[in-house]
Amino acid sequence: MSATDPVTGHPMSKQRLRLWLHMLKTARFVENELRERMRITYQSTLPRFDVMAMLDRTREGLLMSQLSQQLMVSNGNVTGIIDRLVQDGYVVRVSVKGDKRATLVRLTPKGIEKFAEMAAEHERWIDELMDNVQDQDIEHFIDALNHIRKDHQHD
């Protein structure tokens, strides 16, 4: 038999399951909100926003493989999202000198401008959705989150 919670007497595994279900529900709630606002305000999506955010942090561009690794999504997934960002004129594919396999992906000036606008609004949305989380809690919260990934994820 595994360890039990000294307070409630419930097995730790049940406590952790409960924590996971709460975390999932909260994340889903915030994501649903953001998705809808992104759609209504910018006729865009969260995955597109995530990709643009990554590209905005590295203006010289990223390889497709770097993008999918950083975003923790599959290779083929990124291909489709970039296709649509290219269609909208927010992103360009640039061939890499000396390696014909690779493709560098970069924000266009139009993409940079649009992202700045979206990012500012996105930050306000998060601030509003999380206005119940107070400053003194945030660092503890983030610590606890990082504990979960520690020893498991190596990035």
Add this chain to the structure above:
Amino acid sequence: MSATDPVTGHPMSKQRLRLWLHMLKTARFVENELRERMRITYQSTLPRFDVMAMLDRTREGLLMSQLSQQLMVSNGNVTGIIDRLVQDGYVVRVSVKGDKRATLVRLTPKGIEKFAEMAAEHERWIDELMDNVQDQDIEHFIDALNHIRKDHQHD
């Protein structure tokens, strides 16, 4: 100008954004792990598991609309997932007496049995993935999560 963190001097909105990004990354990490294990071990998926979990808690069955509401996903989404669970023989659709519009959805005995097996393993996976989260942190953690949804979500 908005409130600032008295310690770091950063605006609260930046702190909350940072928290959200950590939360998203952690949730994605755990979900990716669970998805892969569910696929390899049971040739199944997380959405299917979530639906079965909900039905297991209410053995007399749930309406399609109740299911989608509880799971915070769209109506049409649930239709497809149930279609496949019915094909696999884990779920049945039962017509509701007195209302020809509604459909009640129930686990079959085979579904109940299968879910019990999957749920036990699922709990072990969570326990393993979260083994860094200690007991005394869990309640605080859950509190903080609930704070996020408080005042926003009404369920």
Add this chain to the structure above:
DNA sequence: GCTCAAAATTTTAGGCTTGAAATATATTCA
């Protein structure tokens, strides 16, 4: 009863996501 709005569900079109297979290029090393 009739009409019309509301409710429960499914269908549809389009985007996201995965794992696996396919394609093309680069590298290693015998």
Add this chain to the structure above:
DNA sequence: TGAATATATTTCAAGCCTAAAATTTTGAGC
């Protein structure tokens, strides 16, 4: 050099997901 292996990316099939439209049935008010 040439063969085998590794790397970067795309394509593919299938499932997930959404919003909006369509379908069917119910219920309310007249």
